[in-house]
Amino acid sequence: MSFSKDFLWGAASAAAQVEGAWNEDGKCPSIWDAAGDHIQGGQDCHRACDHYHRYKEDVALMKELGLKSYRFSVSWPRIMPEKGVVNQKGIEFYQNLISELEKAGIEPLVTLYHWDLPLWAHEEGGWPAPGIIDAYLDYVKVVVDALSDRVQYWMTFNEPSVFIMLSYALGSFAPFISDPQACMKALRHMLLSHGKAVKLIRETAKKTPKIGLAMAATTYIPRSEDAAGLADAAEKSFLSQVGEGSNALYMDPIALGKASPMTAGILSEEDLKIISEPMDFVGVNVYQPSNPLLDKEGYDTEKLPKTMLDWVIDGRCLYWTIRQYWERYHLPVMVTENGMANPDEVGEDGHVHDEIRRTFLHDFIASMKRAADEGIPVLGYQHWSIMDNFEWCSGYGPRFGLIHVDYDTQKRTIKDSARYYARIIESNGEKL
Numbered sequence: 001m002s003f004s005k006d007f008l009w010g011a012a013s014a015a016a017q018v019e020g021a022w023n024e025d026g027k028c029p030s031i032w033d034a035a036g037d038h039i040q041g042g043q044d045c046h047r048a049c050d051h052y053h054r055y056k057e058d059v060a061l062m063k064e065l066g067l068k069s070y071r072f073s074v075s076w077p078r079i080m081p082e083k084g085v086v087n088q089k090g091i092e093f094y095q096n097l098i099s100e101l102e103k104a105g106i107e108p109l110v111t112l113y114h115w116d117l118p119l120w121a122h123e124e125g126g127w128p129a130p131g132i133i134d135a136y137l138d139y140v141k142v143v144v145d146a147l148s149d150r151v152q153y154w155m156t157f158n159e160p161s162v163f164i165m166l167s168y169a170l171g172s173f174a175p176f177i178s179d180p181q182a183c184m185k186a187l188r189h190m191l192l193s194h195g196k197a198v199k200l201i202r203e204t205a206k207k208t209p210k211i212g213l214a215m216a217a218t219t220y221i222p223r224s225e226d227a228a229g230l231a232d233a234a235e236k237s238f239l240s241q242v243g244e245g246s247n248a249l250y251m252d253p254i255a256l257g258k259a260s261p262m263t264a265g266i267l268s269e270e271d272l273k274i275i276s277e278p279m280d281f282v283g284v285n286v287y288q289p290s291n292p293l294l295d296k297e298g299y300d301t302e303k304l305p306k307t308m309l310d311w312v313i314d315g316r317c318l319y320w321t322i323r324q325y326w327e328r329y330h331l332p333v334m335v336t337e338n339g340m341a342n343p344d345e346v347g348e349d350g351h352v353h354d355e356i357r358r359t360f361l362h363d364f365i366a367s368m369k370r371a372a373d374e375g376i377p378v379l380g381y382q383h384w385s386i387m388d389n390f391e392w393c394s395g396y397g398p399r400f401g402l403i404h405v406d407y408d409t410q411k412r413t414i415k416d417s418a419r420y421y422a423r424i425i426e427s428n429g430e431k432l
């Protein structure tokens with residue numbers, strides 16, 4: 001079997017992490033522009049990688065690497081700087097970016113919400129306030145009207161678990177609120193917004209859409225591959241409350257129309273009907289297995305390499321995520337993020353020798369290949385990230401890019417791992 005001919009080999013980014021130009025051409029601040037002291041070392045995302053001004057250069061680099069797709073997010077504060085006000089300049093930026101991608105033969109994959117809530121929407125109550133549903137749909141409608149003649153792939157949300165749990169329960173991500181009741185309201189509003197947005201895109205997009213969302217997948221690698229081991233692993237992956245919460249909390253209502261144990265008292269039958277609007281694919285963001293958090297037995301983290309953020313590197317988790325999602329939800333899977341942070345530097349020879357990311361790519365893509373070889377529909381792989389960028393509260397220290405960015409000069413340098421990835425793409429994943 002292996003990878004399909006039209007497999008989408010790409011890389012990903014998000015508006016707040018790369019664009020910069022935070023107050024230019026009519027954009028209003030987002031909750032991340034206003035994050036202040038919460039960011040490591042007093043940094044901010046105001047300039048980031050200046051992708052807003054340098055997108056042509058960036059797309060040229062993507063082309064040089066042979067990417068087939070680019071996953072980026074649209075910035076709601078750039079499109080709607082005030083409630084009900086549409087910013088034409090903001091729309092033009094994305095139209096120009098898409099034209100550039102089109103010329104380079106690169107498929108745009110659009111995330112509609114990657115956490116940069118406009119500050120005005122936050123001031124009106126943000127995700128916990130019921131008005132957010134219509135506000136989000138107004139925004140989605142504008143974007144779909146403007147871009148759906150050329151965009152086919154849409155993701156309603158990136159990692160709901162992060163912007164719901166971390167932002168409203170744990171208070172560790174913008175807008176830094178710690179209020180469990182508000183969090184549960186935010187969860188319901190996000191789920192309803194998702195279902196309604198899927199319907200709206202389906203009904204109004206000019207090009208037949210493929211709609212999904214990108215989940216922060218929490219994956220438990222089975223201790224054994226017999227029936228009991230597989231069932232135990234799937235149960236842990238979907239139902240355990242680890243880190244940012246379980247996969248099932250979001251995905252069971254969305255893909256099965258069922259409340260999970262945690263949402264049973266929160267979602268009505270009517271809600272579940274709206275939320276479970278049929279999707280075309282599910283995106284998984286995969287970084288590390290949940291085994292060290294859930295059950296350390298037979299899983300020796302000491303023996304495994306780790307990234308600079310101390311995340312365990314274990315390529316097997318990509319295969320298991322894809323397989324477990326497929327078996328539970330029966331939706332084609334897109335790997336919407338996978339990558340690692342490393343303190344990369346440009347050496348004296350002018351290159352970035354990130355051997356560790358090369359090994360990472362090898363192991364994770366081999367693992368994904370196992371899923372494709374077994375006949376599971378895997379649509380694409382978007383490496384996180386196309387370039388080093390603003391890593392939320394951690395600022396600019398962790399470098400996740402295939403392309404190195406010097407933040408003083410904005411000079412881009414293609415890393416060794418990216419050259420290796422380009423060769424993988426050339427052979428459609430056959431030569432690893």
Ligand code: GCO
Nearest residue numbers: 014158159285337384391400
């Ligand atoms: C996420 C986000 C990205 C992050 C990446 C590395 O998954 O948290 O989608 O914005 O930068 O995952 O942490």
